[in-house]
Amino acid sequence: MAGISLVLSAGVVLFNTLAIRRQAKAIKNRSMLRQGLMGYINGDIGARELKTAVSGRESLLVGLVAQLSDELGEPSHTKLIEVFELSGLQSLVRKELDMLARSRNWRKRQRAATMLPYIVGRQVVIPPLLHALEDRVMMVRFSAAHSLAAIKAVDAVVPILEHLLLPDEWPIERTIEIMREMGSEAVPALLSYLGQPDAKDACKVFAISALGLQRAGEAVPVILSHLSHPDKEIRIQCAKALGNIGASEALPDLVTALGDNAWEVRAAVARSLRAVQDERAINALVGTLGDPVWWVRYNSADSLAELGSSGITALKYALTHQDRFARDVSRLVLQERNILKSSQSTAVS
Template sequence: MNGYMDAYSVKSLLYSAIFVMLVTVIILFIALVVHKVHVELRDAYLIRLKEYYSKELQKKLSRRKSNLAAPKKKIEFDALTQVLIQMLTDGSVTAEHAKRLRGYTRRLGIAAFYQKMAESRSWVKRSIAIERLGLLGLTEMKPLFYAILNEEKDIGVISKAVWALSFVADENDLKTIYNMLNRPFFMSAKFSEYIYTNIITSFTQQGKQGLFIDYLKRIKDDPDFSDSLKRAIIEACGVRNVVAAGQTIRDYFITFSSVSDMKITCLRALGELGGDGILGVFKLGLNDEDWRVRAVAAKGASCCPQSLIIKDLRNALHDENYHVRINAALSIARFGDKGYKLLKRAANSGDRFVRDVSNYVLKELSYRA
C-alpha cells in the first residue's frame, strides 16, 4: 500500500510540476507578445512624433506659423531631440539655422531635461543624457561635462563626457581632453581619432582651424606628448580634409623618419589631403626599409601626379613583399588608360610575381567593366 501511495504521490507531483511549467510558459509567452506589441506601438508613435517635429521645425526655420510646443513626456523629448540632432549633424542646415535650432533646444526645455537626466543614479541614463547634450553642441554644457570628468566613476560615462566636450571644444579644452585620452588603458586609438575629428570640426565652425594647426605644430617636438595621440590628430586631419595641415604633416614625416607607425599615419593622411609637396614624401615611402610603409605609400600614391610617380609604382611591382606589389598594381590601375597599358605589359613580365599581381588587377578591372 505504501509503495502504491508513493508511486501515486510521485505521479501527482510530476503532473503538478508539468502544470506549473505549462502555466509559466504561457504567462511568459503572453508577456513576450504584450512587450513586442508595446515596443512596436511605441516605435510607430516615435516615428510619427519625429515626422511631426521635423515638419514643425522646418516651418520655424522658414519663419512660417508653427505649432511647435515644449514636449511633456519622455518619448516627446526623445523624438524632438533626435530630430534636432539629425538636423544639426547631417550638414543640411546653415550656420544661422544651426544657431536657431540650438536656441529652440534651450527654450523648449530639452537642455534642462537632459541636464537633469545626467544626474540619474543609472549610468545608462547618464550616458544617454551626456551623449545627446554633446551632439546638440551646447557650449553652456561645458561645466557639466567637466564636472563629470572630475567626479564620475563609470568609465563609459566618462568617455561620453570626453566625446561630448569634443563637439564644443576650443583651445582651452585641448589639455583636458589630452590628459583624459592619455590615461592608461583609456578607450582605443580609434576613439582618440574620433575625438580629434570632432575637435577639428568644432575649431573649423568657430573659424579657428589655424589655431588647431598651430597646436599640431607645437606638439611635434614635445617629447612628453604621446606619439599615439599625435598620430590620432594627424589621422583626424586626413578624415576632416584639413588641407592647410599638409605642410605640417609632411614635416612630421621627416622628423619621425625612424618611426614607421608615424610615417604610415602621415602617408594615409596625405593620401586623403593631396596637394602640392606630397610627391617627395610618397617617393620616400615607396623606398622605405619597412614593407608596411612601402605598402601604404603604394596604396596612396595615385594621389600624386601620374607622370611623376608612375615609374616608382612600376618599380614597386618588383617589391619582395606581396602587399606592396598588389597596392602598387591597384594604384597604377587608377591612372586610366596609361595605367591599364602598363599593367598589360607587366602581365607578360619575366618576373612571375609581377605577372601574378598584374593579371589579378586586370581581372578585377574586367569584372568591374
C-alpha cells in the same frame, strides 16, 4: 510541476500581451509627440500647444528631440533646444546634467553625454562634457568626445587627444573618427598641437590622421616633417594623410619613403601615390612591384592603374617583368579592372 508549467505559460502569454500593448502605446505617444514637435518647428503651433502635446510624454521627449535634430539638422536643432526652455521642461535638462555628473551607472552617464548636446546650448554643455572626458569608463569619455566633436567645440581638441589616449585595447581609429567629425574647425588646434615640443607621439598619430581626413592642405609641411619620425605608426599615418590630401609637393618625400624599412609604411606610401596624380610617381611604383611584401606590391600595382593611361601602360609592360611576383600582381590588377582577360576564359561555358 505540470501545473507550474501551465501557470508559467499563462504568465508568459499575459506578460507578452501587456508588453505588446505597452509598446503600441509608446509608438502612439511617440507619433503624437513627433507631430507636436514638427508643428512647433514649422511654426504651426505655439509653445502652449506644444506643452499640451508633451504633457504625460516627457520620458519620450529627450530621445525624440535627439532623433529629430539628427534628421533635420540646423536650424531645427536650435528650435528644438528652445523646447527645453519652456517652463516645466527645464527639469529634464537638469536631470540629464545631474546624471552625467553623478550617476553611478556608467551607461546612464554615457546616455547623458550623448543626449545633452541635443537638448541644451553649447555654452552650457561644453564644461560638463569636458569634465566627462576624464570619466573612469572609456565609453563615457568616448560619448563625451563625440558630443564635443558634433558641436565643434574646438577648445576640446587637445583634451580629447589626451584623454582618449587609452590603453592598448582601444583602437586608434575611434579617436581619429572623432577628430574627423570635428570638421575643418579643428585644423588650427591640431597644427598647433603638432608644433608643441611636449606633444605625445601617440596623440600625434591621431592629429596627423585627422588632418589627412580633413584634407588640410596647410598641414602638408608639418606632416612632411614627421614622415621620417622614429615611430612607425606616425610614419604610416603621415603617408596616409598625404595621400588623403593629394599633396603633389610631397612627391619627392613619398618616393623616398617607398624605401622605408617597415613594410606597412611602404604599403601606405604606395597607396598614397595614386592621389598625387603625378606621372613622376610611376617609375617609383614600378620599382616596388617586386617588393617582398604582397600588400606593397598590390598597392603599387593598384596605384599604377589609378594613375591613368601611363600607369596602365607601365602595368602592361610589367607583365614581362623579370620578377614573377611583379608579373602576377600586375596581371591581377589589370584583370580586376577588366583591362586584361583571363587565361582561363576558354574553360568557361
